[in-house]
Amino acid sequence: MNAFRPIDNALPGIAAHLPCAGFAHLPTPLQRVEIDGRAVWIKRDDLSHPDYGGNKVRKLEFILAAAQRAGQRRVVTFGATGTHHGLATALFCRALGLECEVLLFDQPDSAHVRENRARLQASGAICTPCGSLARTVARFYLHPRRLRRDTLFLFAGGSGELGTLAFVNAALELAEQVDAGEAPRPARIYCATSSGSTLAGLTLGVALAGWDTQVIGVQVADARLGLFDACTPKTIQALMRRSLCWLERHELCWPADCPEVLLDDRWLGPGYGHPTVAAEQAATAFEQAVGVALDLTYTAKAFAALRADTAPGEVLYWHTLSST
Ligand SMILES: Cc1ncc(COP(=O)(O)O)c(C=O)c1O
Structure with missing residues (x-):
């Protein structure tokens, strides 16, 4: 396209x-x-x-293309349990052949949140629940792959x-x-x-x-x-x-x-x-x-x-x- x-x-x-x-x-x-x-x-x-x-589609078509140009093969990002950003990242990473891990923090439950969570789970991305937002952010910054150049660390929301x-x-x-x-x-x-x-x-x-x-x-x-x-x-x-x-x-x-x-x-x-x-x-x-x-x-x-x-x-x- x-x-x-x-x-x-x-x-x-x-x-x-x-x-x-x-x-x-x-x-x-x-x-x-x-x-x-x-x-x-x-x-x-x-x-x-x-x-x-x-x-998120508009952001990701530029972000993931830049990651590919830089030779990166995996994306680590985070969002709330029903994250739209995490789900979109997982789906478009899969389409481009990139690995994806989404760290998740708790948010108020709803049918919409549960539906997104199930779609994320089905996307093939690694989903890592981390509890509170503070713990999730800490995990994001202290991630074991943090120093690897083949991994893009993408802040929540893709902004x-x-x-x-x-x-x-x-x-x-x-x-x-x-x-x-x-x-x-x-x-x-x-x-x-x-x-x-x-x-x-x-x-x-x-x-x-x-x-x-x-x-x-x-x-x-x-x-x-x-x-x-x-x-x-x-x-x-x-x-x-x-x-x-x-x-x-x-x-x-x-x-x-x-x-x-x-x-x-x-x-x-x-x-x-x-x-x-x-x-x-x-x-x-x-x-x-x-x-x-x-x-x-x-x-x-x-x-x-x-x-x-x-x-x-x-x-x-x-x-x-x-x-x-
Ligand atoms: C449905 C929806 N609308 C709006 C926004 C906000 O966009 P931004 O993060 O660029 O402020 C988000 C972010 O997750 C979203 O999922």
Whole structure:
């Protein structure tokens, strides 16, 4: 399959440094629906791959291609018990002939979590339950293969320079669709935010397209992990800066601003993976209008934030959960 890479035109010279496995089915469709008596545009990244879609596919086609170019044969990553990132990594590693190990930390149980866990188990990846998040992170950093060059240690969520650039590419994909008349330019885009590259990349990509659209990340993970920031405007800003440094290291120029991060922290509820009433109501409204289920950890919280948006202008919800 050929990669869809509008980023190559926007940042001339990047193609040589940014290999892409090209397994995502792009561009993902745009859909207009009526919800709560208003028009909402949906970017259907749930359809980014027929076996397993969602936002991780975009990141992994760059991350795994870079790993292969570096001669790496195994990926070690981590996530919660029902991790979408871990499942996507396991499935696409298998497709590319890479070994995969996923370290798992506990999260609130649900049918969706159990279903993902079973798919992960069936993927052939090594699954290592580690208990708490802190123990899992410790295991990740002290892993016996840590010093081996043939192993990629991929942080939870796949957020880093390459994951962020994948979402710069995604924003440029949307800009091409808007230029082609498929949808109006949105005033605001909403997406679920935890490890951050989806928001960081879309924010940068929208600036690169020359749009004044606001990209609003809806915080769905806890802000701090112990003493460290985990999901805050600072962590998103750091991802954006790291991506611009990556470009600089490859002598590529960034011809736009590094915009402000917009992170809405009002929808998390008691914490990562804990359902909220607003998320449950948002999931019901979405399913009735679109016929697609949202999950209560990520996408329903993001959609709840959009439902509360009453400002003028077109709104677009970036749907990040696989429906395949
Ligand atoms: C369904 C879904 N939506 C959104 C996100 C958040 O994306 P990011 O980690 O890039 O912030 C995730 C991350 O795991 C996810 O699984």
